[in-house]
Amino acid sequence: MRSAAERSKQLRNAVLVSAISLIPAGIAAAILCLCLKLAPALVILISALIFVIALAVLLILWKKTDLIRSILYYLYKVRHPEGSRKYFCPCCNRSLSGFADMRYYDDTERFDPARFKKQRQDVICPFCYSAPRQRILACWAEKNTDLLRRSEILYFAPEYSMMKWFRRNKIKVTTADLYDKRADLKLDITKIDLPDESYDMVIANHVLEHVSSYEAALSELRRILKPDGTMIVSFPIDPDLDTVKEQETGNAEERIRLFGQNDHVRVFGKDSEDIISSSGFSVSIIDVSDTPDPYLPVTGPADYDSNNIFICRRTET
Ligand SMILES: [Zn+2]
Incomplete structure (x- = not known):
């Protein structure tokens, strides 16, 4: 809505x-x-x-937003000469004089402003709206293009900024969403209408905090992965929580108070890696220590955006 x-x-x-x-x-x-x-x-x-x-x-x-953004970027380059463009967005491949503050804290109908207060806010690409987590993933993707090229990929709730990266690198992905009509497939991630072992790779960034059951979603994602297939997931993590906090409520204000955003039904905690491994995956987190400086900052914009991106390999039980 x-x-x-x-x-x-x-x-x-x-x-x-x-x-x-x-x-x-x-x-x-x-x-x-x-x-x-x-x-x-x-x-x-x-x-x-x-x-x-x-x-x-x-x-x-x-x-034709891509066309309009290209024109706007041309004008941006005139106003910001090359020497002043010290930042870089690997999603849309544009150098920038800085990332933008999207003022999420002003949208109190969607977000809890308190969750943004202590975080740096100038973290969003003004052209493709990539947040740090998408730039971290694009940086990982740059180093793993061989794996991506030979994989059949299913991308849940595709993000515009990452789709820019996939298109530019000519890597085909099948997109899926329950609500967005532009997606290739209409799928419910908790009950995926696809045969077992359909894809080599599935991507679901910031989806599990929205669905009725994250356990069902993880089980379904594993089921449709081929043996040894790769799952890439990320979701909000509150570093102060030991484990996932969730509560069903039909009240948007209550969800904002509990989870920081009006359409979140849970926030994950410190045991996120254990939760994924116990669903039948071996898990690693993208190491951001070698993310180039111009891609930074790597946290935010909310305090639950720790931006851990889990690269998970399906294991056999
Ligand atoms: Zn960008």
């Missing part, structure tokens, strides 16, 4: 696009009236037509 903040942002965008479309219609009306001295009815008709065409063109461009 969209929050009021998202709805208001969409409304602002719609008003902005409509207002911009009025500009060419207004100019056309002025020319038709002043220069060509056409009849008022004809001027209104032609101006309305130009408004509709301008609106359609803008809406098509709006959908």
Whole structure:
């Protein structure tokens, strides 16, 4: 469900696009009236037509977000000369003068601001919206392209920034989501409608904190993996918790208070690695100590974003 903040942002965008479309219609009306001295009815008709065409063109461009972002990045490079671009986003392959503060703490309908207070907030790529965890994964992916190229990959809740990386590296992935219609497959991760041993690799970043049963999800992910297949997962971890904290509640405010976000139903704790291994995996965590400095910082933006990414190998029991 969209929050009021998202709805208001969409409304602002719609008003902005409509207002911009009025500009060419207004100019056309002025020319038709002043220069060509056409009849008022004809001027209104032609101006309305130009408004509709301008609106359609803008809406098509709006959908082509990659194109718009490339144009914006070109302008960004003009304003930020190469020497000042000391940061780098490995997801969208762009050098940056800094990461952005997305002001999540202002969106109190979705987040608990207290969870962001003590964390550094300028951690989001302004072009592909990668957070530290996606940049850590992209950095790992750069070193494991051979494995990725020879794997059949199923990606749950695909993230735009990582999809940029996969597309740029020409690695095919099948995407899955229960709600997003753009995904290749509509799948419930707790009851995956696929045969056993279907994929070489599954990816599910920040999914397990949203679903009804993380145990069922882990069991299903293991089931659809081929023997020795790889699962990549990450989820919010509260470093102060010994184990997972979860509670079913239909109240969004309660979920924000308990877990920091309106659609989280749990937060994991220190025993996350044990939880995954007991589901039939051997587990390693991506070592961020060799992540290049320009990709940093590696924590945040919330205090439960420790950004541990688990690379798990299916083991046979
Ligand atoms: Zn980026």
